[in-house]
Amino acid sequence: MVVERSCIWLWSLLLVGLPAQAQVNRCVAADGRIEYRSQPCKDGATGQALTTQATVAKPHSAMPATAQRIQEGNASAQLALPSGSVRFGAPVKPINDPQVPLLTQAPPADLATGAEVILVSGYEPSAGATQVKVDRPGKQVLLVLSSYEKILWRVEPSPGTVIKAILVASYQDRSGVIASQDTRAYLVKLPYAYQADNIQFRQVLARLNAWFGVDKVDAHKGSYSLPSTVEISSLDAPRAELSMAGVQAQAPAVPFGFHLLTADWRQVAWSNAGPAAPVPPGQTLLTEGKVALSPSGQQAYVLVGDGLQVMDRRTRQGVTVPLPTSFPSFSWATDLAYDVDQDIVTVVSLGGEGYLYRYDAKRQRWLDHRSLSNVDITSLAYDPVGKRYVAWTSDGDLLFISNQGKALASKRLRQQLVGFGSTYDGNNGSPPRLTLAPRGHLIALVHFGGRGVNHIWTYDEAKGTVLLTYKDKGSSRP
Numbered sequence: 001m002v003v004e005r006s007c008i009w010l011w012s013l014l015l016v017g018l019p020a021q022a023q024v025n026r027c028v029a030a031d032g033r034i035e036y037r038s039q040p041c042k043d044g045a046t047g048q049a050l051t052t053q054a055t056v057a058k059p060h061s062a063m064p065a066t067a068q069r070i071q072e073g074n075a076s077a078q079l080a081l082p083s084g085s086v087r088f089g090a091p092v093k094p095i096n097d098p099q100v101p102l103l104t105q106a107p108p109a110d111l112a113t114g115a116e117v118i119l120v121s122g123y124e125p126s127a128g129a130t131q132v133k134v135d136r137p138g139k140q141v142l143l144v145l146s147s148y149e150k151i152l153w154r155v156e157p158s159p160g161t162v163i164k165a166i167l168v169a170s171y172q173d174r175s176g177v178i179a180s181q182d183t184r185a186y187l188v189k190l191p192y193a194y195q196a197d198n199i200q201f202r203q204v205l206a207r208l209n210a211w212f213g214v215d216k217v218d219a220h221k222g223s224y225s226l227p228s229t230v231e232i233s234s235l236d237a238p239r240a241e242l243s244m245a246g247v248q249a250q251a252p253a254v255p256f257g258f259h260l261l262t263a264d265w266r267q268v269a270w271s272n273a274g275p276a277a278p279v280p281p282g283q284t285l286l287t288e289g290k291v292a293l294s295p296s297g298q299q300a301y302v303l304v305g306d307g308l309q310v311m312d313r314r315t316r317q318g319v320t321v322p323l324p325t326s327f328p329s330f331s332w333a334t335d336l337a338y339d340v341d342q343d344i345v346t347v348v349s350l351g352g353e354g355y356l357y358r359y360d361a362k363r364q365r366w367l368d369h370r371s372l373s374n375v376d377i378t379s380l381a382y383d384p385v386g387k388r389y390v391a392w393t394s395d396g397d398l399l400f401i402s403n404q405g406k407a408l409a410s411k412r413l414r415q416q417l418v419g420f421g422s423t424y425d426g427n428n429g430s431p432p433r434l435t436l437a438p439r440g441h442l443i444a445l446v447h448f449g450g451r452g453v454n455h456i457w458t459y460d461e462a463k464g465t466v467l468l469t470y471k472d473k474g475s476s477r478p
Contacts, residue, residue, distance in 0.1 A: 095129055095152060100177045102168060102187040112212035115140040115164045116235065118219040119204065121194045122226035123427075124149035129178075130226050131156060135233040140164045142212075146190045146204065150174030151226070157181050194222030196241040197421030209244055216243040247419040252458050252469040258437035258444060260453070261286040265293065265300050265313055272437070272444040272458045274470045279452070287448040289379050289435060292338040292345060294361065301338065301345050301361070306330040308347060308359070321359065327369050328355055337382040337389055339403055346389060346405065348377040356405050370405055378433045385440035396420075396431040398443070398459065413445075416466045417457050423447060444469075 116139055120132055129152040134141055137160030145153050146169040155177060157163050163183045168175050169190035177185045193201040201220075208214045218235045220242060240247045252272050259267040262283040269276035279285060290303040293313075300311045302318070307330060311318030323329065331351020338345055343362040349355050354372030359365070376394040383390055388408065389401040396414025401407055414420060414431055424432050437444040441461040447454050449472070456470035 092128060095178075097154075097178045099152075100166070100179050100183070100185040102173075102177070102185050104187050107165065107167065107186045107188065107211060109212060111165050112142045112208070112214050115142040116218040117142050117144065117208065117214050117216070118232055119144045119146070119193070119217050119221070120226070120230055120232075121146045121192050121204075121220075121222045122151075123147065123192055123194065123224045124226070125151045125228075126225040127228040128152065129154050129228070131229045133229065133231045134158065134161050134163065135231070136161045143167070144169075144190070144204070144208070144217075145175070145177070146170065146192050147175060147226070148192045150176075153177045155179040155181070155183075194224060195421070195426070196220055196222075196239070197419070198427070199422055199425050200427075201241075202246075202422050205242075205244060215245070218242075241419075241422070246422070247468060247471075249455075249468045249471040252467065253460075254442060254458075256439050256442055256444075258439070260435070260446070261291055261293070265291060267293075267297075270437075270446075270453070270456075272442070272456055272469050274456070275453070285448065285452050287435075288433070289335040290333075292336050294338060295340045295343075299361075301336060303330075303333045303336060303347065306333055308333075308336070308345070310361075321364075321366075323357075324366055327357065327366065328352070330357075334378050335380040337380045339382050339389075340384055341387055342403060344403070346380065346382075348372065348380050348391065350376050350378075356401075358405055368405070375399065375407075379435055381436040381438055383438035383440065383443075386438065390436050390438040390443060392434045392436055392445070394430045398445075411459075411461075413459065413466060417445070418466075418468050419455065419471075420447075420457070423449070423454070 116136060118134065118141055120143070124147065131154045132143070132145070133156050134143065135158040137158060140162045141157070142164050143155065144167045145151070146167075148171050150170050153166075153168065153175065155163060155166060157180070163179065163181050166177055166179065166183060166185040167188045167190070168177055168185055169188050169192075173187055179185070190204050190207060191200040193204045195201060205217060208217075219232055220236060221230050221232060236242060255271050255273050257269060257271045257276060260270050262268060262279060263286050264283060265286075266280060266283065268279055268285065292301045293299070294301070298313055300313050302309045302311055308321045309318040310321060328351075330347070330349050333347055333349040336345055336347040338361070343360065344367070345359040345361050347357045347359070349357075353374050354376060355369050356372055357369045358367040360367050377391045377399065378394055379392045381390050382388075387403055389403065391399040391401060393399055393410075396412065398411045398413045399407065400409045400411075420431070424430075432447060435446040435448065437446065443459045443461065445457045445459060447456070451472055453470070454472045455468060457466050458469045459466045
């Protein structure tokens, strides 16, 4: 049914290559549907006749292919768009103010001497230029401006504020600076770091420390999309996250012991407060899991490739434990744990929806498997006190599993781990794997770094609290 139609008359070619004039009616139904007809619209309405030649599709085509536009700029000859269908943005003119030359040599080591260090950082600008107003009269300021996308920075110090120098960093060195005060600006390599609890902020701080010896950032302004104006009139309150020292560990309320494995499967005594025994000479701690010892310590159950092997610790000889044909194959098996109460080895994998497999080590037979329903478990441990499993997921959750393999509960712990965000780039990656040492309601969460154990957090399930109870003194991360 057609309630109202309008027709526009077009002159066109009917035959390819042969100019001719023909009447084509553009019929628009009330519902917006458009048809092109060689006959007048059904209601007999007439349209505006356009005296030009054009090539159009045959009548009844869904859309004409216009080969020759009506004379450019002739507004009266343009086809009108339906009212309200398109809105363009306002025109934006280029900013042609003179920019500060960016020096490419290394900045001098005394650049931060006597200066406040202020960092403004973001992924991208929200406008064509980002205005940075610095109101620190009587102070010298080293201004650090970093981003991923290019930004035209407009630096405006207040009267009496001295911008000692500006450091500018962006991906592919595309940013520029306009400054109302004569100052030096250096093009440097720094990541964007709009969050203090992020490894990229630690990288910025480490480089500033290496260049100038600074041990903290005095003010930090950051957001993913930087506003058109950023104002700094006061320094941030002292925060450990803004310093090289970072967050410090606290003594645990209840110390408890556990063991970590070395690369050759030796046990090393640790506690949630730190190491209780040195790592044997020439050995390193096992950081990726995938090994579980039997209660006697004579056998090691090891994930090798995508298979489970039982190996003699003394001879290092082993046998592969084949899966039943009816079981899904291991795909990205991530960890395993030994239930010392039932002599059951439990394996978890990521492949597909993820699976949990149980193997009876005493009877040497597989018991069952079940889907993990797309919960990505990266580490697994058995709790001999709670007689259950505890797992860590790629989302930063602590997951509790019964000794039969049934999911019991989960706890989102990532945000409660003080300083944990600084161990990885939370904007572009998943939380790192943590090794777990559960003892009833107390659980140690162990983070490995380049020097071995970097951090240990202690989670008290009964109180719902978590503390950083160990930090490697040589670690520059919080």
